[in-house]
Amino acid sequence: MARQNLPAAQRREVTVEAVVDLAATRNPAEITTGQIAEHMHLTQGALFRHFPTKDAVWDAVMVWTASQLTRRLDQAEARGSSPLSALEQMFLAHVDFVVARPGVPRILFGELQRTGDTAAKRSARALIGGYRTRLVKLLDRCCANAELPADLDTEAAATLFVGTIQGLVMQAMMTGDFPAMRAMAGRVFSIYLKGIGGRL
Amino acid sequence: MARQNLPAAQRREVTVEAVVDLAATRNPAEITTGQIAEHMHLTQGALFRHFPTKDAVWDAVMVWTASQLTRRLDQAEARGSSPLSALEQMFLAHVDFVVARPGVPRILFGELQRTGDTAAKRSARALIGGYRTRLVKLLDRCCANAELPADLDTEAAATLFVGTIQGLVMQAMMTGDFPAMRAMAGRVFSIYLKGIGGRL
DNA sequence: CAAAAGATAGTAATCAGTCACTATCTTTCC
DNA sequence: GGAAAGATAGTGACTGATTACTATCTTTTG
Structure with a gap:
């Protein structure tokens, strides 16, 4: 049974998935290039044919995470019949995403903990910052819509x-x-909803 | 004349402080025994005269963190004139603690990320678990007291x-x-308070 | 066949932990 | 009181394991 050689782009995708998989059960900070390679049935050296450095791997993971989360939040927001119900949909979608990919929040926490100015950390910051901005705008729309107190x-x-x-x-x-x-998500969200003065 | 041989117990305390200090600006996962030793003006080897392993250092840090947080929460709770005001005092005390020691939450996050069964991780779990239990009991008293909905x-x-x-x-x-x-703490807490149906 | 992808076998750096030795305290005992 | 003796603390060089990354050779694939 010969192992299949993947095209570079596909190999990079598989690598990101391997990292997210590993992070579900391991401390992201302790994930080595050797473990990543082993998990995708590749030798460690071959990894560096597709990524110049380990940090480039982490950056690719962050880019993937951002696009995945954004896509799910977009879908959820579109599902909402009003700004406030969109907020609830986004909350549930985020929780679903985390349940499906437990490695994601661990990677995000781990990346935010890191010091120095790496591409991966900048991506992580941009992700969270953009998320917050998006939420404020949506909440503002809820207020304008009288779904939440002005x-x-x-x-x-x-x-x-x-x-x-x-x-x-x-x-x-x-x-x-x-x-x-x-x-637990539903129970906690209903307290949150009451806190911001909403009713669905 | 800065050099001084400290008694073992005191040296261990200084070590814990050094770690908490370092964690305020560095990723806890990247703190090395060499960095700890350097920060307290000691050679790396000398550290192991007072701690058998690096993990023993982390455990000592967790024990210190738990005792510090517990002490501050006890004082805050005592300051409260009622269960609900005690809850608010605890919230503010926790925030004050974090502001005074930014390394503490980073260490806690980092410890919870780790895998395997180390003494330090068990201490971290016990700290958070005990905190949650304490909160539930206090909230129950608020309900019994009619300060919060039953x-x-x-x-x-x-x-x-x-x-x-x-x-x-x-x-x-x-x-x-x-x-x-x-x-921001006060602003966020007032939303929380409204969410749980409290009024101060 | 040729170019891309992978395997194999490295390297230099870093890390936790060890060890023989030295410095500095504290206690003992004349 | 003070020197000898033992106990405690620290030094600095080391080791073996692990790591990210590289150089070179081999296989796959279009």
């Missing part, structure tokens, strides 16, 4: 939205039970 | 409490401005 502190509300998901993630990381997030 | 989902409320702080921490980590947390 005097709502939308910046604080956006921070709390992100924190709400993070609290769920942290609990999942502690218990190791990511699917349980889904059940 | 039908409040106290487990979800505890999860959100932790997440609220985490959201603030993540924002601080992104901007690098930890003191700004304090201003």
Whole structure:
């Protein structure tokens, strides 16, 4: 059974998937190029035919993560019949994404922890920053739409939205039970919704 | 004449402080025994006269963190004139602790990311687990006291409490401005308070 | 066949941990 | 009181394992 040689672009995609897979059960900071290669049935040296450095691998992972999350949030937002229901859809979509890919939040946390100015870290910052901005805008639309009080502190509300998901993630990381997030997500979101003065 | 031989117990305390200091500006996962030793003006080898392994250092850091946080939460809770105001005091005390010691949340995140069964990770788990339990009990007392609705989902409320702080921490980590947390803390907490149906 | 992809076998750097030795305390005992 | 003796703390050079990354040879594939 001969191993198949993949074209470079495809090999890069497989590499990103391998990293996300590994991060689901391992500390991202401890993932080595050797482990990545082994997980995709490749030798360690061959990895560097497709990525100039290890950090380039992490950057590719961040780019993939950003595009995946954005795509899911776009779909969720479109599903909402109003700004406020779009907010709820986005919340649930984010939780679903994390449950499906538990490595993602771990990679994001790990990347934000890192110091120095790498491409991967800049991508991570851009992802979270863009997310927050998007939330503030959506919350503003809810206010304009009278679905939320006009005097709502939308910046604080956006921070709390992100924190709400993070609290769920942290609990999942502690218990190791990511699917349980889904059940808790609804309960936590309803408290959040009440906090921002919303009603669905 | 700066050189001085410290007694072992004192040296261990200095070591913990050095680690917490370093974690404020460096990725905890990248802190080496050499960096710790250098920061406390000691040779790397001497560190191992006081700790059998590097993980023992991390465990000592976790024990210190747990005791510090517990002490501050105890004081805050005592300051509260009622269960609900105690909850608010604890929130503010936690934020103050993080602002004073930015390395602490980074260390906690980093420790929870790690895999395998180390003493340090068990301590981290115990800290967060105990915190959550404590919150649920306090929230239950708020309900019994009619300061919060009797039908409040106290487990979800505890999860959100932790997440609220985490959201603030993540924002601080992104901007690098930890003191700004304090201003945002009040704004976010008031949304949280409304969410759990409280009024102060 | 030729170019892309992978295998094999390296290298230099870094890390946690060790060890023989030295410096500095503290206690003992005349 | 003070020197001898033992205990404690620190030094600096080291080791073996691991790491990201590279150089060279081999296989696959269009």
